[in-house]
Amino acid sequence: MQPASIRLLERALSVVAAALLFVGVFSQTTLFPRLVWWSEDSLQRLLGPSLPMDHIVAFDVDEESMQRLQSELGAWPYSRDVYARVALFLADHGARAIAFDILFSEPRQGDDALAAALDRRSVLAAVALPSPLQRSPAYHEELKRAAISGAAGGSGKTLSAQAWPDLTLPLPKFTQSSHAAIGVVTVITDADGIVRRLPLLHRAYGEVLPSMALAALLAADPAVSPEVTAGELRLGPHTWSLDDGGSVLLRYPANAAAVPVVPFYQLVAAAAGTQGNAHIGDLVHDKIVFLGSSSAVLGDFAYTPVGRVPGLQLNALFTELLLTDGVRRPGVPWLDVLLLFVALAVPLAMVRRDTSARPSEFLIGLGAIVLVVAGAGIALLVANQSSRWLFATLTGVTTQVFALLAWLFALYQEKQRLFYEKLAAQEANRMKTEFLSHMTHELRTPITAIMGFNKVNQFTDDIGREQRVRNSEIVDRNCAHLLALVNNNLDLARIEAGQLAIERKPTEVQTLLDDVVSTVRIMAEEKQLALRLEIEGRLPRVLSLEGVRLRQILYNLLGNAVKFTEQGEVVLKVRWDAGTLQMSVSDTGIGIQPENLDRVFEPFARVAGSPATGTGLGLTITRKLVGLMEGTIRVRSTPGRGTTFEVRIPAAEGASPTPRHPETPRAALPPLSGRVLVAEDVGHLRSLVELYMRKLGVECRTVSNGFEAVEAALSAEFDVVLMDMEMPVMDGFEAVRVLRERGYQRPIIALTAHQDDLEIERAKREGCNSVLNKPISIERLRGALEPLLAVRDISRASATQS
Amino acid sequence: MSDEEIFVKIDPILAELVPKFLARCRQMPAELRGAVDAGNLEIARRIGHSLFGTGSSYGFEEIGSLGREIERAARAGDIDTLRKLPERFENYLARVRPVFD
Numbered sequence: 001m002q003p004a005s006i007r008l009l010e011r012a013l014s015v016v017a018a019a020l021l022f023v024g025v026f027s028q029t030t031l032f033p034r035l036v037w038w039s040e041d042s043l044q045r046l047l048g049p050s051l052p053m054d055h056i057v058a059f060d061v062d063e064e065s066m067q068r069l070q071s072e073l074g075a076w077p078y079s080r081d082v083y084a085r086v087a088l089f090l091a092d093h094g095a096r097a098i099a100f101d102i103l104f105s106e107p108r109q110g111d112d113a114l115a116a117a118l119d120r121r122s123v124l125a126a127v128a129l130p131s132p133l134q135r136s137p138a139y140h141e142e143l144k145r146a147a148i149s150g151a152a153g154g155s156g157k158t159l160s161a162q163a164w165p166d167l168t169l170p171l172p173k174f175t176q177s178s179h180a181a182i183g184v185v186t187v188i189t190d191a192d193g194i195v196r197r198l199p200l201l202h203r204a205y206g207e208v209l210p211s212m213a214l215a216a217l218l219a220a221d222p223a224v225s226p227e228v229t230a231g232e233l234r235l236g237p238h239t240w241s242l243d244d245g246g247s248v249l250l251r252y253p254a255n256a257a258a259v260p261v262v263p264f265y266q267l268v269a270a271a272a273g274t275q276g277n278a279h280i281g282d283l284v285h286d287k288i289v290f291l292g293s294s295s296a297v298l299g300d301f302a303y304t305p306v307g308r309v310p311g312l313q314l315n316a317l318f319t320e321l322l323l324t325d326g327v328r329r330p331g332v333p334w335l336d337v338l339l340l341f342v343a344l345a346v347p348l349a350m351v352r353r354d355t356s357a358r359p360s361e362f363l364i365g366l367g368a369i370v371l372v373v374a375g376a377g378i379a380l381l382v383a384n385q386s387s388r389w390l391f392a393t394l395t396g397v398t399t400q401v402f403a404l405l406a407w408l409f410a411l412y413q414e415k416q417r418l419f420y421e422k423l424a425a426q427e428a429n430r431m432k433t434e435f436l437s438h439m440t441h442e443l444r445t446p447i448t449a450i451m452g453f454n455k456v457n458q459f460t461d462d463i464g465r466e467q468r469v470r471n472s473e474i475v476d477r478n479c480a481h482l483l484a485l486v487n488n489n490l491d492l493a494r495i496e497a498g499q500l501a502i503e504r505k506p507t508e509v510q511t512l513l514d515d516v517v518s519t520v521r522i523m524a525e526e527k528q529l530a531l532r533l534e535i536e537g538r539l540p541r542v543l544s545l546e547g548v549r550l551r552q553i554l555y556n557l558l559g560n561a562v563k564f565t566e567q568g569e570v571v572l573k574v575r576w577d578a579g580t581l582q583m584s585v586s587d588t589g590i591g592i593q594p595e596n597l598d599r600v601f602e603p604f605a606r607v608a609g610s611p612a613t614g615t616g617l618g619l620t621i622t623r624k625l626v627g628l629m630e631g632t633i634r635v636r637s638t639p640g641r642g643t644t645f646e647v648r649i650p651a652a653e654g655a656s657p658t659p660r661h662p663e664t665p666r667a668a669l670p671p672l673s674g675r676v677l678v679a680e681d682v683g684h685l686r687s688l689v690e691l692y693m694r695k696l697g698v699e700c701r702t703v704s705n706g707f708e709a710v711e712a713a714l715s716a717e718f719d720v721v722l723m724d725m726e727m728p729v730m731d732g733f734e735a736v737r738v739l740r741e742r743g744y745q746r747p748i749i750a751l752t753a754h755q756d757d758l759e760i761e762r763a764k765r766e767g768c769n770s771v772l773n774k775p776i777s778i779e780r781l782r783g784a785l786e787p788l789l790a791v792r793d794i795s796r797a798s799a800t801q802s
Numbered sequence: 803m804s805d806e807e808i809f810v811k812i813d814p815i816l817a818e819l820v821p822k823f824l825a826r827c828r829q830m831p832a833e834l835r836g837a838v839d840a841g842n843l844e845i846a847r848r849i850g851h852s853l854f855g856t857g858s859s860y861g862f863e864e865i866g867s868l869g870r871e872i873e874r875a876a877r878a879g880d881i882d883t884l885r886k887l888p889e890r891f892e893n894y895l896a897r898v899r900p901v902f903d
Contacts, residue, residue, distance in 0.1 A: 511867050518874040518883070525878070682852045684823045688816065688859055695815060726851060753855035775858030775866060778815070 004354075012351045015406050016344060019399035027391055030191065036390050037192060040381065041305035047382055048254040048306065055323050056316040057283055058261045059086075061293035065265040072268075076297070080110035082268060083291070084117035089271035090289050091121060093281040096220035099123040099212055099319075101185055101292030101300075101312050104170040105131070115173050120222055122180035123215045124170040128202070129186075131168040140205065142172045146182035147207040148218075148226060159228055161208050161246035162188060162199035181219050183212030185315060187302050188247070195302045198318050200233055201246035208246075213318035216288050238322065241330045249328040250321055251384055256306040259313045259320070264291070290316045328386050335380070336388040343373045343396025347403040355410050362404045369396035435603055442485055442616060446478035453478075483757055488617040491552075492603070495624045502628045506654035507547035509539055509581070513574060516551055520558040520570075529562060530569035539576050544654035549625050556618040557585040557645050564643070565589035584646045591639035600635060671697025672782070674719035674789035678702045679709035679735065680751065681727040685776070689722070692778045698789065706730030710738050713746070720788045722772070724751045725763055733766050740767035747788045751776070807899050812861045814902040823860055827853075828895055831888035834872065838884045846884055847876035864894055 026032055066076055073082055083100065090098050103125050104114070118124075126146070131139065146169065167184065174180055184202040187195045202209045208228075210218060217235060218226065227234040233242055240248045262283065270280035292312035293300065300311035309317065321327065346365040350357055373396055377389020453471040456463065463471075494500040517533045524531040554572070561570040568588025575582040592600060601623040603616060626633045631649035676698050680686045686702045693700035701718070703709050707730040713721055721739075725732035736748055750763035753774040760771050772784040812820055830849060837845035850872025857865025868891050875883035 508867070511871075514871060515867075515874065518871065518878055518880065521880065522878050682856050684819065684826055685852070685856045685859060687819050687822075688856075691815065691819060724855075726848075753851055774855035775861075776855075777859070778813070 008351060008354060011406050011410070012348050015347060015351055015402045016399055019347075019395055019402050022402075023391065023395045023398050026394070033190070034192060037190060037194065037196070037305075039390060041194070041196075043378060043381055044252050044305045045254070047378070048252055050255045051253040051258070051320055051324055051326070053255070053258055053260055053320055055288055056259065056290065056320050057287045058259060058290040058292070058312050058316045059264045059267045060261050060310075060312055061264040061291075061295060063295055065263045065268075066295060066297075068263075068265040069268060076293070076295070077108065080104070080108050080114040082110070084110060084113035086267050086271045086291070087114070087117040087122065089267070089281075090284050091117075091119065094285040095121065095289045096286055097121050097123060097216045097288045099125075099183065099216040099219075099288065099290045099315065101125050101212065101290055101315055103127055103168065104174055105168050107171060111171065111173065115176075115178060118174055118178035118180040120179045120181075121219050122178065123183045123212060123219050124174055124180055125185045125212060126167050126169045126182045126209065127186050128164040128166070128184065128204075129168045130166045138172045139169065142169050142175055142182075143167070143205060143207045143209070145175055146209050148201065148210050148228065159201060159203075159208055159246065160230060160242050160244050161201035161203040163203045163245075165204070167202070167204040167209070181215045182209060183215030184209050185212045185311065187311075187314070188245070189302070193303055195304050195314070196250060197243070197245070197247040198250055198321075199245055199247040200240065200242060201228070203246075211318070212315045213322055216290070216315075216319050217322060220288050240322070240327050243330065248322075249330070249386060250318070251326045251328050252304055252306045252317075253321075253326065254306070256304065256309060256313075256317060259316050261294075261313060264293075267291075288316075288319055290319075325384065328381075328384050331386045331388060335385075336392065339373055339376060339387060339389055339392035340395060342376070343369055343392040344399055346396065347399035350400065350403045351406065355407070355414050357407055362400060362407070366397060366400050369393065369400060438603065438616070439489065443482065446482040446485070449478040450475050450482070479761075480758055483761065485617070487757065488621055491621050492617055492624070495621065495628065500625075500628065502546045502549065504544045504546055504651075506542045507545055507550070508541060509543050509574075510535075510541065512547055512551060513554075513572070516554045516558065517572060520555065520562060523559065523562045524570060527562065527566070529565055529567070531558070531562070532569060532571045534571060534573045536573060536575040539574065540653045542654045543576075543581060543651040545581070545649065545651040546629060549629065550649070553622050553625050553647060554583070554585070556622045557647070560618060561585050561587035561589065561643070561645075568642070579650055579652070581649045581651050582646070583649075584644055586642060586644040588642040591641055591643055592635070592637040593639050594637075597635055597637060601633075669782070672785060672789045673697060674785075675699045675701070675717065676785065676789075677709065677712050677716075677718040677721045679704070679706060679722070679727065679732065680724040681705055682724075685724075689776065689781070692776070692781050695778060696782055696785070698785065706732055706735030706738075709735045710742075713739055713744060714742065718746060720785060721746060721748045722751055722784075723748055723768070725759065726753070733762060736763070736766045736768055749784050749788075806897060808864070808894070808897045809899050809901050810862055810864075812900045812902050816860060817902045820860060820900050820902075823856070824895065824898070824900075827857075827865065827891075831892045831895075834884070834888045834891075838881065843876045843879060843884075847873050850874075850876055862898065864898070865891075868894065 061076065069078070073079065083102075087098055098121055100123065104111075164184075164186070169182060175182060184199075186202070188197060188199055189195050190197075198211060198213065200211050200214045202211065209215075210226075214226075214233075214235075218224075221236065224236040231242055233240045242248060260283075262280065266277055266280055270277035290312055292315070294310035294312050301308055302311060302314055303309075304314070346369050350362060350365055353361070370393060373393045374389060377387055377393065380387045380389065453474045457468050457471050457475075491500070513533055513535075517531060521531050558570060558572060565587040566589065570585065570587045573584045573586070601619050603620045623633050626647055626649065629649050631647060633648075634646045635643065636646075637643040676693060678686065678689050678693070678700055680689060680702065681704050683704070686704065690700055690702055701712060701716075703712050705727045706723075709721065709723060709732075710730070712718075723732040723736060727735075730738075732750060732752075736750070739748065747769040748767065750760075750768035750771045751774065752759055752763065752771060754760070763771055769788075770784060772780065830853065834846055834849050837843070837849065850869045853869025854866050854873060855869070857863075857869055858867075868887060872884065872887050874880075875887065
């Protein structure tokens with residue numbers, strides 16, 4: 001399984017990627033901008049500032065004015081004399097600019113008077129409608145005249161501006177000599193019909209014209225000239241960032257309806273000098289004045305985030321907004337990224353919590369994302385800064401939802417995992433029980449035989465010595481089987497508990513193989529089977545491997561081969577192949593059915609019909625041992641023809657076997673004290689033991705057979721008897737039995753060159769307290785004697801003597 | 803067979819005993835042949851058994867394992883092997899050099 005950190009990182013990345021994809025796709029739909037508009041418009045209505053509205057004043061030819069002026073001026077549209085009169089009045093009373101939100105594109109009575117009354121302060125309206133004059137040179141001249149200074153010509157083409165196919169301009173006569181400016185009054189709406197942006201610059205036929213609001217500002221302050229670059233428009237202290245359409249994003253005030261509007265008839269009256277209208281003159285002083293009509297007849301109005309606003313007021317409002325920082329700064333990429341990161345922090349933290357997260361934390365996290373990210377976005381909005389706060393908030397919320405789903409999925413997986421673990425544990429438990437019941441059965445069979453035949457020998461008098469011996473042999477065989485079973489089981493348990501360490505030592509391979517083959521040969525010859533050892537190619541003399549366990553593997557395989565073969569031969573082939581010892585054991589036996597091949601290594605997996613001898617654990621142990629030695633084992637078989645087991649074990653060519661006697665600091669050990677009787681038939685071994693006994697500080701007497709040993713032990717005091725088991729005249733087993741029968745109670749250590757478990761068992765049965773295997777070394781001798789003899793404390797002994 | 807010398811590290815406290823032991827060993831191949839010729843495999847087995855116990859105890863692994871092989875071959879009645887082993891034994895005895903340290 002992969003580390004938890006990588007798993008969590010993967011989950012975090014997928015959750016974020018899925019959320020980004022989801023919100024990314026959503027933001028491309030028409031629904032997303034509507035959501036942005038809805039939320040930001042609502043916020044504008046709630047949080048919009050109140051503007052002082054002290055730069056502007058609008059005179060509205062409203063329904064009332066139309067009624068009142070009906071008798072004097074006739075019906076709308078009026079003769080342009082009246083505009084000439086009010087223009088002069090406004091100029092006389094110090095208006096900074098006079099913007100006519102009326103299209104003077106058709107000739108009408110009074111045009112000359114109006115043309116004469118206009119000057120640099122005047123701004124005339126142009127609209128983005130097809131113009132009948134567009135092909136005339138006078139139209140293009142006028143367009144050039146009206147073009148914003150510094151923006152015309154080549155550079156004008158690169159400026160961002162709202163492009164129109166055509167513009168309808170006022171009659172050229174109005175602008176020809178008066179230097180009156182032209183401002184475009186056409187507004188653009190978003191897809192929902194709401195005016196949120198104001199194009200400051202408009203383009204037609206390659207010329208860039210200002211909007212009416214901008215033109216009014218320019219007319220009001222002719223000393224300041226605009227600096228226009230691709231993304232920015234600078235005018236005196238004001239700098240506005242323009243988008244691709246030359247527009248600015250407006251921040252509407254809460255008091256949009258508070259634009260000062262005066263009915264036009266009052267202005268007409270004031271201009272005519274009628275009593276009671278002197279305040280109009282004061283009102284327009286130093287103001288940018290807008291003239292137009294909100295009359296329903298004209299239908300000139302627009303929808304804004306703060307409601308329906310007539311075109312006249314809107315243009316006045318635009319001017320006020322430009323002057324009072326009512327334009328939002330465009331978004332900054334790093335700010336958007338920061339918001340996004342903040343939004344993702346909570347869901348990522350939730351992913352990190354993994355399955356320990358609680359449902360309530362997801363809810364709290366959701367609240368935190370909305371509060372922090374949306375809060376930051378709103379604060380930025382109030383500070384006139386655009387940002388993609390809604391995108392960030394939505395991404396955060398979606399990621400949180402996906403993190404919740406991932407959490408649910410992780411919980412589900414965890415539950416699944418526990419379920420399967422439980423199943424596996426139950427299965428393991430079942431197998432263990434099965435193994436135990438098998439084992440019990442396997443144990444019961446020899447025990448039953450032992451008890452049965454033993455009873456026959458015990459309680460039946462008339463079966464004769466020969467039958468008794470045969471029965472006893474059966475008991476003996478079953479004991480051996482029982483012991484093998486227990487030993488195998490212990491081996492298996494040690495391997496499974498990881499207690500069986502493999503210790504590689506230089507081993508003479510040829511000797512090992514000869515040993516194994518000659519041992520199995522006895523079995524093979526009993527069944528009149530040929531047993532061959534074939535060595536292919538060169539075999540290194542010494543290999544570094546675990547000899548004891550390799551022997552066990554080969555004994556098992558060869559033993560099985562002999563057991564399951566009735567005629568023919570068993571062949572052990574050995575090959576050394578650069579670092580690998582390859583061995584195969586082939587027989588001409590009954591073979592294994594293909595469907596059973598997989599099962600041969602399972603405990604007690606005896607194939608039906610096969611002779612039920614052996615412990616049923618041999619191949620299980622063999623495979624585990626091969627595994628421990630980092631080797632491989634394979635089996636192939638043809639039923640009726642024979643079976644081949646192939647074993648490959650990695651090994652290194654090693655040096656000669658290391659000498660047996662390690663250099664240990666023996667001097668440090670205190671001497672032992674006591675008398676030992678040593679019975680050993682081989683003189684040189686006797687001498688060796690005597691020498692070691694002297695070195696150990698033990699008094700020692702030696703005899704050379706069992707008979708002498710019995711005599712010596714019964715006639716003198718010895719602390720321990722060390723008895724070789726194989727001796728002439730009377731062997732060690734017999735001698736120990738006689739001694740114990742005569743009531744000898746001192747400890748007896750069996751000395752044996754047999755590594756056979758049965759010999760050791762027998763020695764103990766006869767009455768030996770422990771067994772010392774040959775070869776003998778001084779350390780092992782000491783190890784065997786020490787528990788039975790006193791360790792002489794030299795200092796105390798000398799103190800007692802004095 | 804090789805006539806290279808075989809150096810075997812032996813416990814120095816056995817220095818006194820080893821020459822006598824090796825001298826005794828030199829008589830063994832003849833005894834073994836005699837036993838095999840006489841068909842007395844029990845004697846051969848005993849020779850092997852005692853060689854194993856003694857040789858390995860003295861620190862001569864090879865003598866121990868030869869002893870083991872003799873014992874096995876005798877038990878198994880493997881006359882062929884028994885006839886080959888004395889020569890291997892003699893060859894070993896001719897080459898072995900005890901080193902006491």
